[in-house]
Amino acid sequence: MKPYGKFWQEADRGFYLKIHLERMRQHTRFCRWFKKTFLPSEHLPLVCEIGCGYGVFYPEWFESMGMIYTGVDLSQKAIEYCQANHPGEFYCADVTLWNPRQPLFDLVFSQGTIDNTPEMDRFLRTHARLSRQWIYVTAYRGFFPKLKKHTYTYNKQHQCWYNDISPSQARQALVDEGFTDIGTWPLDGETVIIARREYGH
Numbered sequence: 001m002k003p004y005g006k007f008w009q010e011a012d013r014g015f016y017l018k019i020h021l022e023r024m025r026q027h028t029r030f031c032r033w034f035k036k037t038f039l040p041s042e043h044l045p046l047v048c049e050i051g052c053g054y055g056v057f058y059p060e061w062f063e064s065m066g067m068i069y070t071g072v073d074l075s076q077k078a079i080e081y082c083q084a085n086h087p088g089e090f091y092c093a094d095v096t097l098w099n100p101r102q103p104l105f106d107l108v109f110s111q112g113t114i115d116n117t118p119e120m121d122r123f124l125r126t127h128a129r130l131s132r133q134w135i136y137v138t139a140y141r142g143f144f145p146k147l148k149k150h151t152y153t154y155n156k157q158h159q160c161w162y163n164d165i166s167p168s169q170a171r172q173a174l175v176d177e178g179f180t181d182i183g184t185w186p187l188d189g190e191t192v193i194i195a196r197r198e199y200g201h
C-alpha cells in the first residue's frame with residue numbers, strides 16, 4: 001500500500017483556517033441542513049466529524065447547542081491541538097481501519113476529505129458503520145454525474161490521492177450498508193451526499 005497522509009501530517013492550523021474559509025458556502029449549507037433536520041427533535045444527536053483537522057468552527061458550534069461533538073483525524077498534531085483547545089472528544093486514527101460492531105453516532109459527517117482518500121467506498125462505509133441514522137459527506141473536487149466508477153490519481157509528493165467520485169458507485173456502497181434514502185447533489189461545483197436509514201435497521 002502507498003504511504004498516505006503526509007500532506008496533512010505536515011499542514012498547520014493556518015492551512016485548515018484557509019480551506020475552511022474557502023468553502024464557507026458548503027459549511028453554511030451543512031449548518032442549515034443540520035438545524036432543519038435535528039433541531040425540531042428533543043433528542044440531542046451525537047455527532048462525529050471524520051477529518052476534523054484543527055477543529056475549525058464545528059466543535060464550538062455543536063457545543064453552543066448543547067451537543068457532544070467527536071472529531072477524528074489522521075494528524076497527531078491536529079488532534080493534540082484540538083484536545084487542548086476545543087470542546088469535545090478527539091481521536092487520532094485512520095477511520096478506514098475501524099470496523100465498529102455497532103453504530104455510535106446519530107450523524108457522521110466529513111467535509112472535503114473523501115476525494116483525497118485511497119479507497120472512497122471504504123471511507124464512505126466507515127461513515128455508514130459509525131452512524132445509526134444519518135451521514136453527510138461533501139467531495140470538493142467536483143460533481144461527476146456520468147462517472148460510472150470512481151477515478152484515482154496518487155500524488156507522490158503529498159502522499160495522498162486526488163479523486164473524482166462517481167455518485168452511482170457511492171450510492172451502491174451506501175445501499176450495501178443498509179441506507180435507504182440516499183441523495184447525491186451538485187452544490188457550488190462540489191458533490192454532496194446525504195443518506196439516511198431507519199433506526200434499528
Ligand SMILES: C[S@@+](CC[C@H](N)C(=O)[O-])C[C@H]1O[C@@H](n2cnc3c(N)ncnc32)[C@H](O)[C@@H]1O
Nearest residue numbers: 008020051053073074075093094095096111113
Ligand atoms: C482536506 S482536509 C479537510 C479538513 C476539514 N474537514 C475542512 O473541511 O476544512 C482532510 C482531513 O481529513 C483527514 N483524513 C484524511 N483521511 C482520513 C482518514 N482515513 N481517517 C481520519 N482522518 C482522515 C486529514 O488528516 C485532514 O485533516
